[in-house]
Amino acid sequence: MPELPEVETVRLGLEAKIKGRKLTALKIDRHDLRVPIPQSFGQTFLHHQLDHIERRAKYLLMFFKNTEQVLVWHLGMSGKVLILEGNEREKPSESHVHVVMLFDNEVEVRFRDPRRFGLMLPIHKMELNTHPLLAHLGPEPFAADFSSRYLQNVLKTKAAPIKNILCDQTVVAGLGNIYACEVLFRVGISPFRAGNSLRDAEIHQLIQAIHEILNEAIQAGGSSLRDHVQPNGSLGYFQKRFHVYDREDEPCPRCPSSIIARKVQAGRSTFYCPNCQR
DNA sequence: ACGCCCACCTGGAGGC
């Protein structure tokens, strides 16, 4: 469920609370996530100090001191991270909390993932670019290698609909169904256009819109972190209204006489304005 | 080779 901005918000929220802290206790209630949590998981990170957290695509990468292992963490569709402190920790656990981590400042991090599409896996630092989960990932949207020239070269080889291409993690890493819809609405491009039909100017606008929309969402996530005093400590979801996503049958925000439509592409709902997205 | 479909799993919403 979480796309790049939500994962980035989780990263920031976690770093604010547990960066530099030692993992003092670990409880795993279920190992059978999309990729099973190895039995050795506890041994690998217990009593190590969290150095820092990076994000790659929709993955969190947690680096601990004095170990060559990195914790690779994906939230899947339904994953949430909860941070609890002080007497909040007394409260009975939510359902579907599979992993609980306790740090030496008494901050508790819970991983709740009802559908269990997420994963938590230690990998060796040397594998960060070669591990099957990470090797195929395309450029980060804000990296220099995600350029107009790059995207032109990719798109000219692709006949698939642009919406599907934007969700392809090998093309650009971190967009999902929501932000792909939002980006295409912003630039006024139909989600059904073939990738190889986009003109250079449109590709340029597309990249700009990706930057803008992701930045706006990350900012919204950041302010949600500041706003909420961690009552339930839920990270990774912040209330945000989108322009087209989940707005079927509502008036288009740009040309209100037309109505937002929903169609299924590659098995996922696409929301778009049939009038102003061409 | 590419692009689509499906399964993986559970919960929530809406209809009857």
Place this chain on the structure above:
DNA sequence: TGCCTCCAGGTGGGCG
């Protein structure tokens, strides 16, 4: 209230 169907923000394997 209960049961049934549909839908959900991700991903990779398999198939045409």
